[in-house]
Amino acid sequence: MSFFENVNWADIWKASKETLTMLGASLFFTLIIGLIIGLVLFLTSSGQLLQNKWLYRLISMVVNVLRSVPFVILMITIMPLTKMMVGTSIGVKGAIPPLVVAAAPFFARLVEAALREVDRGIIEAAQAMGFSKGMIVWQVMVRESRTGLIAAVTITAVTLVSYTAMSGIIGGGGLGDLAIRFGYQRYRPDVMLVTVAFLVILVQALQMAGDALVRRFSRK
Amino acid sequence: MFDLIELAGVNKVYRAGASEVQALIDVNVTVNKGEIFGVIGHSGAGKSTLLRCVNLLERPSEGRVTVGGTELTSLGEKELQSRRQKIGMIFQHFNLLTTATVRDNVAFPLKISSLTKKEVKARVDELLELVGLRDHQHKYPAQLSGGQKQRVGIARALANHPDVLLCDEATSALDPHTTESILELLKDINSKLGITILLITHEMNVIRSICDRVAVMDQGRVIEMGDVLSVFLNPQHPTTKGFVSQVTDMIDTEALGIRSEGRVVRINYMGNTAYEPVLFETVRSTAATFVILQGTVSRMKDTPYGQLIVELRGERKDTDHIISELRQQGLDVTIIQ
Incomplete structure (x- = not known):
């Protein structure tokens, strides 16, 4: 077919694998760091188990600052830090730290919102039973908010897909990199179309998997 | 008679910015072992705060709380947590884990007990039998009626063999027929298992059907206290008279x-x-x-x-x-x- 004459499928596969690697690695760290920040945000907020006005305000401010910087700018800004952490600021490896720095605060806010949905009464019941704060966090709060948390993971994963594509602008590797170098800079619309199609499929798959899990765990 | 619960000189003040709300004012209440003690009051009278002071979900601003000879107000966090295992509590809105089955909800408090898996299973079976929910053990709370949810709440509260059961408006969200069956169950638990019950309610009917003694609260104070019968037949305070008239035609x-x-x-x-x-x-x-x-x-x-x-x-x-x-x-x- 002549329309796809510029498409090098080996490149597409390689780029897809790179995107999945960046997505997988950054999602992994984002979930761990974001969950912890989200829990701390929730627990230190007013009326909660570890209520602490100043700690909450501090973390909240840092999260807001990180979330207000557009991803591309953030990525460029923290380049020295990225280089210090992984030895390079380009390619698949160099894209992961900025992806985590951008997505973790976002995920943390989603975690905070999901935890806020847990019925206060259930927490009170667990306190009355003699549960410690740590057990209440893991056995009650995280458990009861699991559908909200799964939805938050899905949204974050989808956001990360678009961030990985953007990281191509400054040499991040993956499908975004391919789209920019070939599709945009060399005027090859067929390459652009294929990369976009792959990204759409990836996002669809993530969303469907997330929705299926929410249905599977929903008890309401 | 042995005092199981004693609130002595309890005051509770809530501060919100510059304003202060005095939720409890010099409350002195003693609940005897084995009795069903009711606290009645309108919403905002302080009865919910009083109940939460017994297991220190709310810490009194002043005063002492003693349960079964242990002064809870002097315990550290760890000791308080372990004492709380012996103080069961049920709630108006049941407060069950929505993500756990009936069975797992009942087993939940046993997670912090020293029971083996086998012992937990036996205990849960026993409790489900007691509250009549064996057939529903694999359902989730969302699939149960209000009365069934409260039965799960009761089974859960009894899991660790408590000596006291605190009931926070346990029947207020239920219809009259279901209320009656839950009250019967509570009465049974009191008489057969010898568990002392402290309940709060705004329904005189609850007091009349199962309580031995009653305290009437108004604006943070206990305004009348005594045997249900004598309070009922000779109400002194206008608030008490109002409650009594809920269940009888007050004689004019x-x-x-x-x-x-x-x-x-x-x-x-x-x-x-x-x-x-x-x-x-x-x-x-x-x-x-x-x-x-x-x-x-x-x-x-x-x-x-x-x-x-x-x-x-x-x-x-x-x-x-x-x-x-x-x-x-x-x-x-x-x-x-």
């Missing part, structure tokens, strides 16, 4: 007095005298007669009681004789006019 003595020709007396009686023809026999031995102007005969927990407003007609010496004779028989007679 003033309206009655205006039209009567004889002497109007109020007779309260309880226990077995309720079944004896005391009034009739006594009046018959004189030349006087009587008219019943108003009356209630009912049952309070297991005690039958009656309250009659009677007009005695006849010679003064006869009516005097009737009144003193009735009093001698152990009836409580008040001369209204």
Whole structure:
């Protein structure tokens, strides 16, 4: 077919694998760091188990600052830090730290919102039973908010897909990199179309998997 | 009698910015081992705060809380947590884990016990049997009715063999029929397992059906306290009178007095005298007669009681004789006019 004459499928596969690697690695760290920040945000907020006005305000401010910087700018800004952490600021490896720095605060806010949905009464019941704060966090709060948390993971994963594509602008590797170098800079619309199609499929798959899990765990 | 719960000089102040709300004012309440003690009050009267002070979900601003000889207000966090395992609590909105089955909800508090898996299974079976939910054990709370959810709540509260059960408006979200069955269950738990119950409610019906003693709260204070029967038959405070009128037609003595020709007396009686023809026999031995102007005969927990407003007609010496004779028989007679 002549329309796809510029498409090098080996490149597409390689780029897809790179995107999945960046997505997988950054999602992994984002979930761990974001969950912890989200829990701390929730627990230190007013009326909660570890209520602490100043700690909450501090973390909240840092999260807001990180979330207000557009991803591309953030990525460029923290380049020295990225280089210090992984030895390079380009390619698949160099894209992961900025992806985590951008997505973790976002995920943390989603975690905070999901935890806020847990019925206060259930927490009170667990306190009355003699549960410690740590057990209440893991056995009650995280458990009861699991559908909200799964939805938050899905949204974050989808956001990360678009961030990985953007990281191509400054040499991040993956499908975004391919789209920019070939599709945009060399005027090859067929390459652009294929990369976009792959990204759409990836996002669809993530969303469907997330929705299926929410249905599977929903008890309401 | 052994005091199981003692609140001594308890005050609770909530501060919100510059304003202060005094939720409890010098509350002194003692609950005896084995009894069902009710606290009644309108919303905002402080009864919910009082209940939460017993297991220190709310810490009193001042005063001591003692449960089973242990002063909870002096315990550290770890000790308090382990003592709380022996204080069961049920709630108006049940507060079950929505993500756990009936069975797992009942087993939940056992996670912090030292029981083995096998022992947990046996205990949960026993509890499900007790509350009659064996057939529903694999359902989730969303699939249950309100009454069934409260039964799960009760089973869960009893899991660690508590000596006290705190009930926070446990029947307020239930219809009258379900309320009755839950109250029956609580009464059973009290009598068969010997668990002391402290409940709060705004329904006099709850107090009347299962409580031995009652405290009435108004604006953070306990304004009246005593045996349910005596509080019920002789309410002193207007708030108490309001609650009593929820379950009986309050006798409007003033309206009655205006039209009567004889002497109007109020007779309260309880226990077995309720079944004896005391009034009739006594009046018959004189030349006087009587008219019943108003009356209630009912049952309070297991005690039958009656309250009659009677007009005695006849010679003064006869009516005097009737009144003193009735009093001698152990009836409580008040001369209204």
